[in-house]
Amino acid sequence: MAAGQIGYGVPPSLSAKVTGSFAYLTIRDRMPTILTKAVDTIHRNKNKFFEEHGEEGISAEKQAISLLSKLRNELQTDKPLLELMDGLSDTESWNQYMQRQQRQLGDQELVSWFKSPWLYVECYMYRRIQEAICPPINNFDVFNEGKTQSFFESQQAVMALCTYLGDVQKSMEKLSENQLSEYFNKLLQVSLWGNKCDLSISAGQENSQKASPIDSLPSLQSFILVNDSNMVWLTLNSSRRPEGSGQKTADRVDIVLDNAGFELVTDLVLADFLVSSGLARHIHFHGKCFPWFVSDVTANDFQWTIRQTMAANHKWMSKSGFQWQSYLNEGIWSYHDHPFWTQPHEFCDMAADAPDLYATLQEADLVLFKGDLNYRKLTGDRAWGHAVDFCTALRGFEPAPLCSLRTLKANVQVGLQLGQGEKLSTEDPSWMTNGKYAVIQFHGPKLE
Ligand SMILES: O=P(O)(O)OC[C@@]1(O)O[C@H](CO)[C@@H](O)[C@@H]1O
Numbered sequence: 001m002a003a004g005q006i007g008y009g010v011p012p013s014l015s016a017k018v019t020g021s022f023a024y025l026t027i028r029d030r031m032p033t034i035l036t037k038a039v040d041t042i043h044r045n046k047n048k049f050f051e052e053h054g055e056e057g058i059s060a061e062k063q064a065i066s067l068l069s070k071l072r073n074e075l076q077t078d079k080p081l082l083e084l085m086d087g088l089s090d091t092e093s094w095n096q097y098m099q100r101q102q103r104q105l106g107d108q109e110l111v112s113w114f115k116s117p118w119l120y121v122e123c124y125m126y127r128r129i130q131e132a133i134c135p136p137i138n139n140f141d142v143f144n145e146g147k148t149q150s151f152f153e154s155q156q157a158v159m160a161l162c163t164y165l166g167d168v169q170k171s172m173e174k175l176s177e178n179q180l181s182e183y184f185n186k187l188l189q190v191s192l193w194g195n196k197c198d199l200s201i202s203a204g205q206e207n208s209q210k211a212s213p214i215d216s217l218p219s220l221q222s223f224i225l226v227n228d229s230n231m232v233w234l235t236l237n238s239s240r241r242p243e244g245s246g247q248k249t250a251d252r253v254d255i256v257l258d259n260a261g262f263e264l265v266t267d268l269v270l271a272d273f274l275v276s277s278g279l280a281r282h283i284h285f286h287g288k289c290f291p292w293f294v295s296d297v298t299a300n301d302f303q304w305t306i307r308q309t310m311a312a313n314h315k316w317m318s319k320s321g322f323q324w325q326s327y328l329n330e331g332i333w334s335y336h337d338h339p340f341w342t343q344p345h346e347f348c349d350m351a352a353d354a355p356d357l358y359a360t361l362q363e364a365d366l367v368l369f370k371g372d373l374n375y376r377k378l379t380g381d382r383a384w385g386h387a388v389d390f391c392t393a394l395r396g397f398e399p400a401p402l403c404s405l406r407t408l409k410a411n412v413q414v415g416l417q418l419g420q421g422e423k424l425s426t427e428d429p430s431w432m433t434n435g436k437y438a439v440i441q442f443h444g445p446k447l448e
């Protein structure tokens with residue numbers, strides 16, 4: 001059976017068919033709120049559109065508001081989903097996916113917001129937002145304000161983190177293996193908890209990082225439900241080759257990014273540490289090719305964040321920013337944004353639906369997946385039992401050793417100990433969606 005096909009033992013997709021479920025509440029409440037805020041943002045930028053594009057900008061603004069309002073009404077009244085009509089490079093792929101969803105539903109009911117898989121309709125909403133914002137304002141990022149605010153509101157934490165990185169790098173040469181792994185674990189956890197700062201779960205409400213990211217780690221330790229850091233460390237060390245050994249030397253770690261703002265800074269700091277410690281020689285970053293899930297990283301966010309860090313009036317921030325820019329100039333770091341990351345597919349479909357991307361990931365020694373949406377796609381956003389193995393839920397998606405760094409914000413979680421999920425439900429009924437808990441969950445060859 002092809003990977004991703006519904007087979008024996010594969011549970012149903014999460015959807016709003018279950019009244020009162022997190023998917024139901026997201027589609028009923030949070031997604032319309034996100035659309036309302038998008039309409040408001042576009043309206044507030046009307047003058048900007050006029051200044052830049054004259055009357056054409058005004059008519060595009062009016063059209064965007066009308067299309068987004070129509071979209072919100074379709075969503076709130078559970079209308080059938082509509083084919084995309086904007087003729088962009090991914091339009092056909094989206095419409096084919098819709099037909100695939102319709103085939104799975106059969107001809108008894110039409111693909112719609114509250115009946116189709118949550119993963120699909122939520123991704124579809126963001127692609128419809130893209131369709132609504134037409135030329136000449138099509139490059140306007142309706143979520144940009146929230147992403148830049150998250151960065152500016154987190155300055156104290158960013159400065160503390162860049163200072164910490166600078167201190168570590170000053171003594172890098174003298175560090176023992178144990179000290180190196182300690183710093184690695186700390187920065188891996190900082191990147192993990194950076195994922196709390198996600199504007200989709202907060203429906204755009206500001207949620208920047210205020211406290212010092214390093215000092216808060218000990219108090220967060222007990223909220224890490226699965227911690228496979230040791231497997232990540234062993235994988236990195238097993239892939240390191242001595243210079244000139246003639247063996248594979250292009251040690252490469254891929255980071256599939258999630259949110260801009262503070263979370264992106266934590267990922268850049270981790271990536272800098274991986275390179276400056278020699279744990280990796282190249283980092284490939286994977287972002288989104290259009291605005292996605294409110295706070296996800298686009299190429300513009302990636303470049304803007306590095307430029308802002310370079311320009312900071314803070315020694316260690318600007319030092320980090322210049323270092324990151326030179327990594328990019330030297331090709332040690334590279335940024336990629338394959339269209340697959342802004343499509344609705346479960347990752348077990350990647351080999352079939354985006355073989356080029358799957359082949360790229362196969363060249364990595366380790367792939368880090370940041371955040372909740374990536375976790376939902378890794379596990380197919382299905383109602384797995386909590387003690388089901390991560391490997392089972394991946395359903396054949398294993399391009400390379402991989403690790404999810406995710407704070408829980410959706411009710412899908414696998415790979416727990418028997419009874420662990422039930423225990424958590426009694427202690428904290430909203431443990432899967434309140435963002436307090438996290439996993440560092442690895443899948444790959446077992447190493448000693
Ligand atoms: O991927 P991220 O940024 O960690 O989270 C994305 C997210 O906020 O969006 C959905 C809720 O609307 C959930 O999948 C998840 O909570």
Ligand SMILES: [Mn+2]
Pocket residue numbers: 198200258259293295296371373
């Ligand atoms: Mn996100």
